[in-house]
Each structure stands twice: as C-alpha cells, then as structure tokens.
Amino acid sequence: MKRIIVRPTFGLANRLWAVTSAWLLARRFQLPLAMLWQPGDSWDNHQWSDLFQNEIETLDNSEYEAAMAEGVPLASDWFNGTSQDDPETVIRRIREEGVIHDNGYYDLYSRLRNRGIRIRRCRRLRRKIYRELRPIPSIAKEVDEFVARNFRKRQVIGLHIRRGDAMSGPHREQYAPSTDAAFDRVIEERPGTHFYLSTDDSKTERRFRERYGDRIVTHLKEWVESEYNQPKAGQRAALVEMLLLSRTNEIFGTRWSTFGTMGAKLGGIRCTAAIEE
Structure with a gap:
C-alpha cells in the first residue's frame, strides 16, 4: 500500500516538524499518511490523540517493521548519501512506492523540495496545514x-x-x-x-x-x-x-x-x- 509513513521522535516541536512536513508531502502526492508514535527521549506516554483531534492512521511496531521489510524507500537514504537517486527518481519513487520518513524530526518536505520538488503553493499549503492542527x-x-x-x-x-x-x-x-x-x-x-x-x-x-x-x-x-x-x-x-x-x-x-x-x-x-x- 502506497503511503507516507512518519516516525516522529524527540520533543514536541521536533515531532510537529516531522508530522507537518510528512503531512505536506502526503498532500503533494495525494497519498495516505500514517505514523508510528511512541515514547522516547524527550517525550512521555502522551499519544497523538491525547493532544490533537486530527485523525492520522497510527501504526504499531509490527506494522512499521513490515513496511520496512517491504522495502518502502527510506527518506534518510536520500539525505545521507546512501542513495544515488536523482531528483526525478526521488519524485517518481515517492509517487509509486510512498516513503518512510525515518529521520523522526527532520523537516522532510523542505529537504526533498531541495532535491527538485518545486511547487508554487508550498508556503500557502504549509500555512494551511498549520492552521488545520486542532488541539483537543x-x-x-x-x-x-x-x-x-x-x-x-x-x-x-x-x-x-x-x-x-x-x-x-x-x-x-x-x-x-x-x-x-x-x-x-x-x-x-x-x-x-x-x-x-x-x-x-x-x-x-x-x-x-x-x-x-x-x-x-x-x-x-x-x-x-x-x-x-x-x-x-x-x-x-x-x-x-x-x-x-x-x-x-x-x-x-x-x-x-x-x-x-x-x-x-x-x-x-x-x-x-x-x-x-
């Protein structure tokens, strides 16, 4: 199943950077968004639904690992140089296979945009997503x-x-x-x-x-x-x-x-x- 998967990590702001950038990417490519949300460094046991009303599909560890095993592309491969994909290939692979945003707190969309993704509506769409965040x-x-x-x-x-x-x-x-x-x-x-x-x-x-x-x-x-x-x-x-x-x-x-x-x-x-x- 093609989708954008995000695994937010660290504290509140870093997690929101990850979620909103993955959300923006999902909107850009018209793909479903799912996330693995779990406790960790700089976090406690609060779940996404304890803080926000926005409904995002939540994966458990086994579902996340299954996506990894299926070979869904990892965003980190494009960031750290282990993938030699050119910008056009990055865009095509996201459209055809989705992506796992495994860097946790990176602003995924901005980094991928620098690899050739250009949309005139980027800033307006990002502001719209921030406005759509609804606390409980x-x-x-x-x-x-x-x-x-x-x-x-x-x-x-x-x-x-x-x-x-x-x-x-x-x-x-x-x-x-x-x-x-x-x-x-x-x-x-x-x-x-x-x-x-x-x-x-x-x-x-x-x-x-x-x-x-x-x-x-x-x-x-x-x-x-x-x-x-x-x-x-x-x-x-x-x-x-x-x-x-x-x-x-x-x-x-x-x-x-x-x-x-x-x-x-x-x-x-x-x-x-x-x-x-």
Whole structure:
C-alpha cells in the first residue's frame, strides 16, 4: 500500500516538524499518511490523540517493521548519501512506492523540495496545514481562557527561554548565546510592553518575574525534571505553552531551539533568537 509513513521522535516541536512536513508531502502526492508514535527521549506516554483531534492512521511496531521489510524507500537514504537517486527518481519513487520518513524530526518536505520538488503553493499549503492542527477541546479551552484573562487584547511578546537538558547535553554551545542578559535586553528595549514567558526552568521563571513584576505573564504548570536523552514528562503542558506563544504578537526564542520557532509557525508570526551581543 502506497503511503507516507512518519516516525516522529524527540520533543514536541521536533515531532510537529516531522508530522507537518510528512503531512505536506502526503498532500503533494495525494497519498495516505500514517505514523508510528511512541515514547522516547524527550517525550512521555502522551499519544497523538491525547493532544490533537486530527485523525492520522497510527501504526504499531509490527506494522512499521513490515513496511520496512517491504522495502518502502527510506527518506534518510536520500539525505545521507546512501542513495544515488536523482531528483526525478526521488519524485517518481515517492509517487509509486510512498516513503518512510525515518529521520523522526527532520523537516522532510523542505529537504526533498531541495532535491527538485518545486511547487508554487508550498508556503500557502504549509500555512494551511498549520492552521488545520486542532488541539483537543480541553487544551483549546485552556489556551483561550488564559489569553482572554491575561493578554486582554494588548500587545504581548512571547519569550521562550530553553534551559533544562539543553544546558547539559552535547549541543549546549549552540544554545549558550541566548543568555538571560540577551532576554533582559529584549525586555528593557520595550518599556511598557508585556511578555508571556515560557521556560523549562523554574529558577529562570522566578528571576524574570521578580525582576519585571506584572510585565511578565506565565502559565501555571507542574515543573518536571529535564535530563538529556531521557523521557520528559509534561508534554500536555508543553503544548499549551507552545500554543500560548503562538497567540502572542512576536516571539523571541532560544538559539537552536525549535520550540519557539514552531510556536511562531502555528501562529503565523515572527520568531527571532535572542542572542547576547
């Protein structure tokens, strides 16, 4: 059976990158979309249906392995050089055989587009897919009520400060330029503006609330441990915070983090990395 199969991995933003790019590819080639959604590093036991209303066929491990055994082309083969297929062959094979998006968190469509897939409607279709993502009613209600209560139709800028496992993992130098001082500058350059702060570190939240008072709005949540290469609880709260970021006017995020970027994509707004000069 020809279809686009995606196996999202890692955290919320990376999983959404994978799903939306595979969804876009399925639309492009008019093929069914299916996914293997499972716990793993930077994730907990939340299933897709615990977070979103959108119905996507879900595979179990045996069904995914069966597709692998059938020789469905692997997207990673086109990315890492093990396949010598030219762009036209890539397009033909996807049309005729489907593809397994086994890279988990890559933006599949953009990478394949760079191999010769060009459609004028790409950006419009991608925005349409972001708009079609529908959180479950309880999450949507929580977000709407928070926005009505705390944003009150005034300009609110979103801040996403990534700390936690990012500061202890092997890529910490990539995140490091987004210091507290960099976010201080964003706030201090905008007197009178209110900010919605999303962070995975309680000390960071406390510092900014104490320093800037009621100019900082935060979402009440249960703090969870954030360790590199380990499961991470609290993904429902993470989705709420991402959606709240998407409802701000603009986002300043942490360099190399996809969380703020995905929030901006969902809201159709700009996300800029806050970097200490």
